[in-house]
Amino acid sequence: MDTEKLGQLKIQMQQFLNEAQQFVQTIPTRDLLAAISLVLLTFLMLLVVRLVKRRKLNTILLTGLSGSGKTVLFYQLRDGSSHKGTVTSMEPNDDTFILHSETSKKRKIKPVHIVDVPGHSRLRPKVDEFLFRAAGIVFVVDAVEFLPNVRAASEYLFDILTKATVVKKKIPVLLLCNKVEKVTAHSKDFIRKQLEKEIEKLRASRTTLSSADINDEYTLGVPGEAFSFSQCLNKVTVAEASGLTGDITQLKQFIREHVKA
Structure with missing residues (x-):
C-alpha cells in the first residue's frame, strides 16, 4: 500500500472515530451505562455457560x-x-x-x-x-x-x-x-x-x-x-x-x- 492510500485510510478512520464519538455523546448517560452493563452481563453469562460445559x-x-x-x-x-x-x-x-x-x-x-x-x-x-x-x-x-x-x-x-x-x-x-x-x-x-x-x-x-x-x-x-x-x-x-x-x-x-x- 503506497503512502497516499495509507494517508487516505488514516483520514477515513479518524472521521469514523469522530462520528462514533459524537454519536456516543448524544446517548444519555443512563442509557449508555445500561447498554454497557448489558454487554458485560451477557459476556459473564456466556463465560459461566462455557465453564459449566467444560466441567x-x-x-x-x-x-x-x-x-x-x-x-x-x-x-x-x-x-x-x-x-x-x-x-x-x-x-x-x-x-x-x-x-x-x-x-x-x-x-x-x-x-x-x-x-x-x-x-x-x-x-x-x-x-x-x-x-x-x-x-x-x-x-x-x-x-x-x-x-x-x-x-x-x-x-x-x-x-x-x-x-x-x-x-x-x-x-x-x-x-x-x-x-x-x-x-x-x-x-x-x-x-x-x-x-x-x-x-x-x-x-x-x-x-x-x-x-x-x-x-x-x-x-x-x-x-x-x-x-x-x-x-x-x-x-x-x-x-x-x-x-x-x-x-x-x-x-x-x-x-x-x-x-x-
Missing part, C-alpha cells in the same frame, strides 16, 4: 425398583461392605468419595458423586433433580425376583429412556442385573430380552394414545422394527453384579469409564 461431570445415579439392591451397591462402592444396605432406603443416599477399591492407590484419584435414588414410585421424581449433572445412570434389576416385577421395571426404565435430558445429553445407561450369586437368578441376556419385549409393548400401547395423554418426552426405537436397546441414542449396556458378595467389578468399570480417575 467434567462426576455424578452416577443408582436407580431401579425398591428391593433391587441399590443401597447395598452404594455401600459396597463406598465402604467395601454391604452394611446398612439391607433396609430399603426412603431417602437418597448422596455422597462423594473415592471408590473403596481405589483407596489403597497412592496416586491422586478423582472422587465420584454417587446418588442412590429410592425406588418407591412416589420418590422416583427425585431422579430429575440429579439428571442435569449425571455422567451415567445405573438401572439396577433384581435378577432373582425379575419376572414378577418385569412390567414395573420396564415402565420405570421406559420413563428414564424417554426423558429429554437423558436423550439430549446421551447419558449412558447400565442395566445392572444384581443378586446373580443366587442359584435362581436369571441371566443378563434373558433379562435384557424380556425388558426389550416389555418396552416394545409399552411403546406400541403409548403410541395409540394422544400426546395429551402421555408424559413421554421422546419416543423410543425405530418405527416398524421391534425395539432393542441398540436403537437408543444413548448407549445402553447390560452387566451383572452381586452386591451381597461384593462382586461389582463391572459396575466399577462403568463408573470409571465415564468418571475418569
